[in-house]
Structures are given as C-alpha cells and as structure tokens.
Amino acid sequence: MKILILGGTGEAVELAEALTARRHRVTTSLAGRTSQPHVPKGKLHVGNFGGIEGLTKFLRDGRFDYLIDATHPFAAQMSAHAVEAAAAAGMPLLRLERAPWTEPARGAWRHARDEVEAARHLPASATVFLTIGRQHLKPFIARTDCRFLLRSIEAPEKPLPENFVLQPGRPPFTLPNELSLLRHFAISHLVAKNSGGSQTAAKLEAAHLLKVHVVMIDRPVLAPAPTAAGVDAVLETIDHAPASARRFRFFP
Numbered sequence: 001m002k003i004l005i006l007g008g009t010g011e012a013v014e015l016a017e018a019l020t021a022r023r024h025r026v027t028t029s030l031a032g033r034t035s036q037p038h039v040p041k042g043k044l045h046v047g048n049f050g051g052i053e054g055l056t057k058f059l060r061d062g063r064f065d066y067l068i069d070a071t072h073p074f075a076a077q078m079s080a081h082a083v084e085a086a087a088a089a090g091m092p093l094l095r096l097e098r099a100p101w102t103e104p105a106r107g108a109w110r111h112a113r114d115e116v117e118a119a120r121h122l123p124a125s126a127t128v129f130l131t132i133g134r135q136h137l138k139p140f141i142a143r144t145d146c147r148f149l150l151r152s153i154e155a156p157e158k159p160l161p162e163n164f165v166l167q168p169g170r171p172p173f174t175l176p177n178e179l180s181l182l183r184h185f186a187i188s189h190l191v192a193k194n195s196g197g198s199q200t201a202a203k204l205e206a207a208h209l210l211k212v213h214v215v216m217i218d219r220p221v222l223a224p225a226p227t228a229a230g231v232d233a234v235l236e237t238i239d240h241a242p243a244s245a246r247r248f249r250f251f252p
C-alpha cells in the first residue's frame with residue numbers, strides 16, 4: 001500500500017521502518033520544527049500542507065491508500081485535519097495514540113489545561129524544570145519571580161530572559177541524567193506535558209524520588225478517530241487492512 005504517516009515522534013520513525021520492511025511505500029511528513037530531525041525510512045515531506053484542503057489534495061494527488069496519524073499527542077490541530085482530510089479523500093485513517101502517563105499513588109500532580117494555567121500554578125520563587133518544548137513560553141516568561149531550566153531540542157527563536165537557563169537535550173533521557181539535573185539546579189517544580197511514552201518518562205520518576213512538585217499539562221481532547229495504542233497495534237491493523245485499501249496502482 002501507499003501510506004502517508006504524519007510524523008514527528010519516535011513511533012512514527014519506528015513505523016516507517018517497519019512498514020517499509022513490509023514493502024509498503026511510505027512517506028512521512030514532518031512539520032519542520034526541528035532542523036535536524038531523525039530521518040525515517042522511505043520518502044520525506046517536510047513542511048505543512050496548508051490546512052485540511054492542502055492535506056486532502058496531497059492525499060489525492062499522491063494516490064495514497066492509507067493515512068496514519070503518528071503525531072505528538074498535543075498536535076491537536078494536525079490530528080483534527082487528518083480526520084477531515086481522510087474523510088474528504090475517502091481513505092482509511094488510523095491514529096497511533098500512546099497511553100498517557102498516570103499519576104503515581106500519593107503523587108499529587110497539579111493538573112493544568114494549558115501553559116497559561118500551568119504557569120499560574122507556580123508559586124513565587126519556584127525553580128522550575130520546564131519540559132514543554134520551545135513553543136508557548138510566553139506565560140512562563142511573564143513569571144519574572146521564578147527561575148527556569150528550559151530543556152528543548154533546539155533553542156527558542158527569541159533570546160531568553162536572564163531568569164532562564166537553556167538545557168539542550170534530545171530524548172531519550174535516563175533516570176540518572178534526570179536525577180542529576182534536578183539536584184544540580186535545585187529544582188522545586190517540574191512542568192511537563194502529558195506526552196506519555198518511555199523516552200521522556202524518567203523525569204517523573206526523578207521528580208517523585210526527589211519530592212519535586214509536578215505540574216502536568218493534560219492532553220487536549222482530539223477529534224474522534226480509529227486508534228491503535230502503539231506501533232505493533234498499527235502494524236496489526238495494516239497487516240489486516242481490507243482489500244479495498246489495497247488498490248492496484250498499475251493503471252492511472
């Protein structure tokens with residue numbers, strides 16, 4: 001089959017490799033936010049589509065058979081566009097949705113709807129480990145009464161204020177790494193997005209062990225779509241895709 005994967009996650013890279021090995025023709029699309037992304041097997045499309053219409057056209061023009069949404073759990077707009085565009089192009093869609101992290105017993109996370117609410121949860125003089133990427137920093141930049149250790153794959157476009165320290169880093173992160181970081185910077189609060197998965201989970205264990213307060217930004221509610229919980233579940237579905245999704249491509 002000819003498959004378009006909406007990527008930007010480790011699972012998307014794994015999927016591209018597994019589907020290519022199964023002799024599917026795979027294209028992965030990346031938003032283009034990272035200048036040196038992990039390059040998946042198969043073809044690559046870098047950059048946005050231009051909304052639902054753009055993605056629909058891309059699916060039709062490319063004569064794809066299947067759309068897999070393997071974007072980050074917080075990429076709600078892309079996931080919504082995938083639902084609309086797959087329907088408009090008349091093709092099956094499957095979303096890879098990894099399980100969210102769950103709060104440990106006596107974990108006492110403070111939950112936040114978004115970055116604005118998360119920033120409000122921080123007390124004055126907090127020393128904060130910020131692991132939300134480099135977008136949506138504004139509410140934290142407004143908190144001149146706190147200090148921030150910002151971990152991001154790449155530096156934000158604008159210079160950071162003096163109460164910010166940038167810690168470049170690309171997952172996966174280990175528990176010893178996270179423990180030493182939290183200790184070294186005497187972190188009092190961790191702000192995280194509930195991305196789920198194993199690659200960035202060690203910070204939660206480290207926070208729990210060191211009694212660092214956790215402010216967790218909950219996942220956005222995504223447009224309903226058929227979902228699979230991981231790479232193996234996606235492969236299982238694709239392996240059993242009905243013949244209608246396996247159109248022959250010998251004739252135009």
Ligand code: NAP
Nearest residue numbers: 007008029030031048049050051072074075076077078133
């Ligand atoms: P978004 O708000 O859902 O997407 C905004 C627009 O970016 C989409 O409408 C689309 O533009 C384009 N886009 C997003 N993913 C794309 C992909 N895989 N291929 C082509 N175009 C894509 O998502 P976001 O702005 O990327 O991020 C939202 C949140 O997710 C942020 O909080 C971010 O930290 C987190 N996140 C995202 C990624 C990622 O790779 N996208 C990775 C890690 C974390 P058009 O409408 O013009 O097609």
